[in-house]
Amino acid sequence: MTNQEYSKLVDQYTKNSPLWSDCLKAFLVGGLICTLGEGLRHLYLYLGADKTAAGSWVSISLIFLAALLTALGVFEKIARFAGAGTLVPITGFSNSVISPAMEYKTEGFVTGVGAKMFIVAGPVIVYGTAASIIAGIIYYLFLR
Amino acid sequence: MEKLRRGTVKFTAPPQILAHGCTVSKKESQGPLGSLFDQVQEDEYFGQDNWEKAESQFQAAAINICLNRAGIKGSDLDGAVGGDLLNQCTATSFAIKDLKAPFLGVYGACSTIAESLITAAALVDGGYGERVLASAGSHFCSAEKQFRTPLEYGSQRPPSAQWTVTGAGAVLIGKTGGKARITAATVGTIVDMGIKDANHMGGAMAPAFADTIAAHLRGVGARPIDYDAIFSGDLGVIGIDLAQELLRREEIDISSVHHDCGEMIFDRKSQDVHAGGSGCGCAASVLCAHVLPMLESGQWKRVLFCATGALLSPTTVLQGESIPCIAHAVELRGPAEPAEPTESNEQAG
Numbered sequence: 001m002t003n004q005e006y007s008k009l010v011d012q013y014t015k016n017s018p019l020w021s022d023c024l025k026a027f028l029v030g031g032l033i034c035t036l037g038e039g040l041r042h043l044y045l046y047l048g049a050d051k052t053a054a055g056s057w058v059s060i061s062l063i064f065l066a067a068l069l070t071a072l073g074v075f076e077k078i079a080r081f082a083g084a085g086t087l088v089p090i091t092g093f094s095n096s097v098i099s100p101a102m103e104y105k106t107e108g109f110v111t112g113v114g115a116k117m118f119i120v121a122g123p124v125i126v127y128g129t130a131a132s133i134i135a136g137i138i139y140y141l142f143l144r
Numbered sequence: 145m146e147k148l149r150r151g152t153v154k155f156t157a158p159p160q161i162l163a164h165g166c167t168v169s170k171k172e173s174q175g176p177l178g179s180l181f182d183q184v185q186e187d188e189y190f191g192q193d194n195w196e197k198a199e200s201q202f203q204a205a206a207i208n209i210c211l212n213r214a215g216i217k218g219s220d221l222d223g224a225v226g227g228d229l230l231n232q233c234t235a236t237s238f239a240i241k242d243l244k245a246p247f248l249g250v251y252g253a254c255s256t257i258a259e260s261l262i263t264a265a266a267l268v269d270g271g272y273g274e275r276v277l278a279s280a281g282s283h284f285c286s287a288e289k290q291f292r293t294p295l296e297y298g299s300q301r302p303p304s305a306q307w308t309v310t311g312a313g314a315v316l317i318g319k320t321g322g323k324a325r326i327t328a329a330t331v332g333t334i335v336d337m338g339i340k341d342a343n344h345m346g347g348a349m350a351p352a353f354a355d356t357i358a359a360h361l362r363g364v365g366a367r368p369i370d371y372d373a374i375f376s377g378d379l380g381v382i383g384i385d386l387a388q389e390l391l392r393r394e395e396i397d398i399s400s401v402h403h404d405c406g407e408m409i410f411d412r413k414s415q416d417v418h419a420g421g422s423g424c425g426c427a428a429s430v431l432c433a434h435v436l437p438m439l440e441s442g443q444w445k446r447v448l449f450c451a452t453g454a455l456l457s458p459t460t461v462l463q464g465e466s467i468p469c470i471a472h473a474v475e476l477r478g479p480a481e482p483a484e485p486t487e488s489n490e491q492a493g
Contacts, residue, residue, distance in 0.1 A: 001337075001390075001393070003337050003338035004338075006337040006338070006339075006351065007337075007338060007339070009389065010339065010344070010347040010382075010386060013347075013382050013385050013386050013389075014303070014304050014344065014347065014382055015303045015382075016302075016303070017300070017302050017303060022300070070296050070298075071296075073296060075296065075298050076295070076296045076297065078298065079297075079298020079299060079300070080298065080299070080300060080301075080416075082298075083299075083300040086298050087299070092298065095296070095297060095298050096297060098296070099293070099294040099295065099296040099297040099298075100294045102294065102295075102296055103289055103294035103295055103296070104294075106193065106194035106195075106196075119294075120293060120294070120297060
């Protein structure tokens with residue numbers, strides 16, 4: 001049997017992830033997180049923050065909540081159910097920084113926590129920054 | 145020991161299983177085999193302050209049970225052979241260092257217990273010593289940390305993913321005085337069918353399992369129905385089907401006697417383990433908790449235990465390499481019956 005034939009056989013026997021139910025769960029949980037964010041924004045506006053400050057406070061609050069839930073071991077359980085629903089909002093970013101920080105604490109605060117904290121989120125920061133530079137250049141050259 | 149065919153040997157004076165022990169964690173104890181394990185340690189940290197030390201502790205505990213049952217100390221061992229999944233096999237080295245026993249560390253990924261058993265049996269049979277220990281273990285948390293993502297990182301697994309068993313098994317092999325015996329073995333050949341998905345170990349390992357089973361059956365001249373059971377290590381539900389299909393194409397039907405340690409150890413419906421259990425501790429703990437006791441009690445007479453391993457590393461996966469896999473087969477028999485004239489007559493089948 002060739003590798004190609006075997007690969008086909010494997011595909012034939014392998015069930016795919018349940019796409020529709022995964023999408024629905026992601027939509028519901030992701031939507032709930034965004035609704036919470038919107039609720040918080042109104043709360044901060046009501047408490048007297050201006051629009052920009054209220055937005056920042058919402059991000060800070062969601063990052064804190066996700067970090068807290070990660071530390072309590074709850075976030076992973078929600079994410080196992082929600083998938084992209086928790087990954088895509090800012091909660092996912094928070095979890096991806098806190099979880100390695102916890103995991104590598106046993107390897108020291110410098111070589112463990114410090115060095116490995118961005119092991120998951122690092123690429124997001126690197127390529128996010130790179131993309132923003134490219135976007136900035138395009139804006140400068142053509143749209144200014 | 146006598147060579148039957150390339151890779152397959154028959155033990156003319158079969159090394160005996162003098163004692164065995166296994167330790168698992170809470171999740172394994174809640175599975176279908178829960179009541180059979182020798183020791184359940186509910187604390188996943190096993191009183192340690194990191195996952196790596198915890199993994200060592202699980203293996204040390206299994207070894208301890210095994211040696212206590214045999215009534216011997218580490219200093220009575222002529223040798224110890226063992227391995228695990230961690231980088232540089234540290235879980236085993238740290239578990240064994242206090243035994244002060246001559247030690248060989250082996251790596252066969254999830255097939256490690258079979259590799260350890262074959263090595264230990266060959267050492268005993270070859271006159272190296274009287275008593276050699278074979279052990280293997282794994283820990284869900286240290287395996288996740290090394291091979292996947294940090295434990296608390298939120299992600300979903302595909303249906304083909306498997307759950308690393310937290311546990312270990314240890315088997316003491318000696319020349320005389322045991323019930324179950326190792327009568328033959330096949331050292332597997334690495335098989336790589338180009339599967340690259342590290343979340344699909346069953347698919348990657350099934351061809352290696354099929355290859356070794358076919359080689360062993362040819363080597364000893366046996367049919368699948370000559371065995372009370374044929375065990376795979378941790379193919380999981382998809383790997384089981386694939387392996388049986390591959391063997392059917394070679395006109396070998398093992399479906400009526402095939403069991404998979406990874407499929408048995410967890411209840412897939414309620415324990416959220418997807419395709420089943422995996423890890424060195426999976427085959428090792430099921431061997432000690434279920435397979436060997438069934439042989440020792442005489443309920444089974446002849447079993448083929450074939451643990452499977454995926455020889456990948458996080459680096460090879462990231463570099464886009466396919467997954468080389470291996471399977472080693474150990475043929476086990478129950479207590480020798482008094483009517484048996486000589487050992488040399490009993491391999492025919």
